[in-house]
Amino acid sequence: xxxxYVMDPMCSWCYAFQPHLRDMISRLRPGVRIFCYMGxxxxxxxxxxxxxxxxxxxxxxxxIEQRTGTHFNHEFWQKCQxxxxxxPACRAVISADLISTGTGMLMAEAIQRAYYQExxxxxxxxxxxxxxxxxGLSRKRFSSQMCSEKTAQALFEDLSFCQQNGIQGxxxxxxxxxxxxxxxxxxxxxxxxxxxxxxxxxxx
Numbered sequence: 001x002x003x004x005y006v007m008d009p010m011c012s013w014c015y016a017f018q019p020h021l022r023d024m025i026s027r028l029r030p031g032v033r034i035f036c037y038m039g040x041x042x043x044x045x046x047x048x049x050x051x052x053x054x055x056x057x058x059x060x061x062x063x064i065e066q067r068t069g070t071h072f073n074h075e076f077w078q079k080c081q082x083x084x085x086x087x088p089a090c091r092a093v094i095s096a097d098l099i100s101t102g103t104g105m106l107m108a109e110a111i112q113r114a115y116y117q118e119x120x121x122x123x124x125x126x127x128x129x130x131x132x133x134x135x136g137l138s139r140k141r142f143s144s145q146m147c148s149e150k151t152a153q154a155l156f157e158d159l160s161f162c163q164q165n166g167i168q169g170x171x172x173x174x175x176x177x178x179x180x181x182x183x184x185x186x187x188x189x190x191x192x193x194x195x196x197x198x199x200x201x202x203x204x
Contacts, residue, residue: 001032003203004181006162006172008039009093009111010086010122012061013188016070017171018112020191027195027204036104037158038090039170049082057082061116068188076119083123087155088146092128094154095145099137106135175201 005021007014025034049057054077061072076082089111097104110131114120120127125146132142145151162168165181171188174181184197198204 001203002176003028003032003034003184004037004172004174004176005034006037006039006167007108007170008041008086009089009108010115011039011041011170012057012064012072012116014171015112015116016064016068017188018109020189020194021171021173023191024194024198024203027198029202029204032203036093036108037161038093038155039162039167039172040090040155040159041086041170042084044087045083045085047083049084053084054082068190072116073119076115076121079119080121082121085123088125088128089122090158091146091151091155092122092132092142094158095142095148095151096132096135096137098151098154099141099145103135103137107131110135175203 007017028034058074058077061074064070065072092111093104093107096107111122111128114127114131115122120130122128122131125143128146129139129143133139167174167181167186169187172186173184173194175184176182182201184201185194189197195204
């Protein structure tokens with residue numbers, strides 16, 4: 001039995017969902033595997049994020065705080081130059097997992113911590129390299145992996161998987177069935193909702 005999880009490390013709703021996901025994973029019965037795919041919200045860009053988009057995303061952070069209690073460091077908008085580019089962060093998660101299987105989720109959580117709690121910009125390669133080192137990876141190997149064709153191809157395949165299966169809202173969690181992917185959650189849901197849905201599918 002396989003679970004499909006699709007996220008983007010720079011998706012604020014994915015950040016709010018992460019503690020629920022970890023709790024759910026800790027309860028899975030033996031034999032249930034989970035596969036993580038990158039959603040890739042925004043392609044590479046060096047252009048500053050438009051002011052209107054900055055204001056809209058900043059407002060979303062406030063809304064998520066009010067709805068979920070998740071903490072955001074709003075100093076990010078003053079300390080950093082935001083760019084609408086999440087592909088580098090996605091490649092960082094993929095690169096970490098290619099270097100050491102299972103490290104991708106650690107990298108995703110490191111990116112979320114840096115972005116949402118420490119006001120560091122994960123659109124910057126320098127920040128991503130620092131985070132790789134912080135979770136125990138070699139800076140040199142990580143930098144090389146980030147620029148590799150294998151990593152670029154892996155992101156392309158993740159994006160193609162999402163497109164082929166009509167997955168658009170993140171975070172997305174589903175279960176593979178003979179008839180395709182059965183949706184558990186498309187977008188954020190509470191911890192209780194997640195656990196109830198997974199229990200009904202006999203995942204625990």
